[in-house]
Amino acid sequence: MSLRHALLALLTVERMTGYDLSKAFQASVSHVWHAPDSQIYPELRRMEADGLLVGTEVPWGPRGMKREYHVTEAGRGAFRAWMNEPLSYTRERDPAHLKAAYLEWAEPDAARAQLRAHIANFEEQRTEWLEKVREIDTGTSTMLEKRLAHAPASEHAAIRAYKRYTYEGLIARAEHEIQWAERGLTLIDELNRTDAPPPA
Amino acid sequence: MSLRHALLALLTVERMTGYDLSKAFQASVSHVWHAPDSQIYPELRRMEADGLLVGTEVPWGPRGMKREYHVTEAGRGAFRAWMNEPLSYTRERDPAHLKAAYLEWAEPDAARAQLRAHIANFEEQRTEWLEKVREIDTGTSTMLEKRLAHAPASEHAAIRAYKRYTYEGLIARAEHEIQWAERGLTLIDELNRTDAPPPA
DNA sequence: GCTAACTATCTATGGGGATAGATAGCTGAC
DNA sequence: GTCAGCTATCTATCCCCATAGATAGTTAGC
Numbered sequence: 180m181s182l183r184h185a186l187l188a189l190l191t192v193e194r195m196t197g198y199d200l201s202k203a204f205q206a207s208v209s210h211v212w213h214a215p216d217s218q219i220y221p222e223l224r225r226m227e228a229d230g231l232l233v234g235t236e237v238p239w240g241p242r243g244m245k246r247e248y249h250v251t252e253a254g255r256g257a258f259r260a261w262m263n264e265p266l267s268y269t270r271e272r273d274p275a276h277l278k279a280a281y282l283e284w285a286e287p288d289a290a291r292a293q294l295r296a297h298i299a300n301f302e303e304q305r306t307e308w309l310e311k312v313r314e315i316d317t318g319t320s321t322m323l324e325k326r327l328a329h330a331p332a333s334e335h336a337a338i339r340a341y342k343r344y345t346y347e348g349l350i351a352r353a354e355h356e357i358q359w360a361e362r363g364l365t366l367i368d369e370l371n372r373t374d375a376p377p378p379a
Numbered sequence: 380m381s382l383r384h385a386l387l388a389l390l391t392v393e394r395m396t397g398y399d400l401s402k403a404f405q406a407s408v409s410h411v412w413h414a415p416d417s418q419i420y421p422e423l424r425r426m427e428a429d430g431l432l433v434g435t436e437v438p439w440g441p442r443g444m445k446r447e448y449h450v451t452e453a454g455r456g457a458f459r460a461w462m463n464e465p466l467s468y469t470r471e472r473d474p475a476h477l478k479a480a481y482l483e484w485a486e487p488d489a490a491r492a493q494l495r496a497h498i499a500n501f502e503e504q505r506t507e508w509l510e511k512v513r514e515i516d517t518g519t520s521t522m523l524e525k526r527l528a529h530a531p532a533s534e535h536a537a538i539r540a541y542k543r544y545t546y547e548g549l550i551a552r553a554e555h556e557i558q559w560a561e562r563g564l565t566l567i568d569e570l571n572r573t574d575a576p577p578p579a
Numbered sequence: 580g581c582t583a584a585c586t587a588t589c590t591a592t593g594g595g596g597a598t599a600g601a602t603a604g605c606t607g608a609c
Numbered sequence: 610g611t612c613a614g615c616t617a618t619c620t621a622t623c624c625c626c627a628t629a630g631a632t633a634g635t636t637a638g639c
Contacts, residue, residue, distance in 0.1 A: 184477070185477060188480075210470060211477050212473070261478075262478060262481060263486055265493055266478065266493060268496075271412075271504075277388070278461075281388050281541065282462075283538050284462040285462040285463050289463040293465055296466065296468075338483050348476060348479065348562075351559065352556075352559075355551060355555050362548075366544055370536065370540060
């Protein structure tokens with residue numbers, strides 16, 4: 180149930196519509212959290228019912244209407260409470276490593292293709308996160324700059340540092356996954372080099 | 380839907396009951412995959428209905444009965460097909476990193492406690508996986524030795540190597556998470572050292 | 580003025596997993 | 610002989626999430 184907390188996190192910056200939030204999920208926190216709009220809209224309704232948010236209808240063009248949400252004191256409190264709570268760690272469930280353990284069942288080429296896909300996937304993530312770090316450093320992250328504008332100057336360093344710390348961790352993890360898959364490619368080659376013994 | 384494939388993977392070694400499988404999930408592949416028995420039993424029934432398994436009632440004690448499943452050729456084929464298929468990568472959903480990005484909202488002590496819990500969690504995993512690698516190397520992994528006994532000698536090296544490769548990757552990942560959390564602890568200390576400026 | 584692309588919201592369905600709990604037989608220790 | 614702890618299986622509920630699709634208004638360019 181941290182969709183709720185991810186939404187609260189974004190709404191502590193400024194009032195937004197469900198649509199804004201679904202866009203923000205794609206841009207700002209994509210690959211840390213993701214949710215389709217079909218989950219966001221009902222969750223916002225529930226959060227309003229629980230008193231965490233207040234939604235107000237605002238005109239949009241001549242005839243259209245949209246619903247903007249802002250966080251209440253209760254919502255802010257709930258987010259702070261969650262941030263102070265310990266996290267419960269769920270058991271891993273990792274298809275990539277599950278498959279890796281049984282790679283002898285796959286054709287060597289299929290195995291290679293999968294490891295290459297693993298690499299491609301994490302290289303893409305790595306690129307995105309490097310870009311986020313760049314945005315943090317250059318002050319071109321819209322959400323972060325808005326957040327800083329509403330926060331006392333004494334907290335700016337911490338806010339920036341924690342964001343950077345998070346993305347750096349994700350980058351390092353992506354690099355680990357890339358290296359792991361590359362070792363796997365080497366291993367497949369070694370195991371399929373039947374015609375020649377390893378060099379002495 | 381890889382619970383099905385995880386079950387197939389285990390059942391390619393030998394016939395087992397739902398209970399055996401639920402135990403094997405805790406022992407052999409815990410932390411790569413996990414499932415409670417309440418998911419395993421119905422899934423086994425479905426797999427039997429789909430022709431992947433055949434279940435036979437065998438007596439257990441004077442009056443008891445248990446149901447042992449073994450993989451059919453279709454089941455073996457389905458597993459091999461899955462192993463040759465590319466994996467679809469789902470977007471990340473990572474509560475620990477989500478929270479890390481907003482650590483300024485937490486009390487410093489609460490933040491420290493969470494990072495310490497992160498470390499403890501991955502140290503525990505690391506210990507378990509190191510033990511698995513040891514079992515692979517010393518030939519004391521029951522499942523692996525059974526698997527090897529049913530496989531041609533020419534494949535033994537590959538089977539052992541892929542298992543080792545998988546666990547080594549998980550160990551490295553756990554170590555990465557530990558290092559990341561340790562850097563976080565340092566960061567919290569730095570940001571809360573208000574009374575003294577950083578040394579020149 | 581029309582069309583394409585974007586903004587905005589909602590409903591429906593199904594799968595999978597977490598959690599809880601019910602039932603029943605077996606085994607070994609005291 | 611009985612009780613604790615293990616083996617064995619099944620059902621039910623709730624929540625979350627993924628996917629698909631329906632609807633409608635807006636904006637900007639041609």
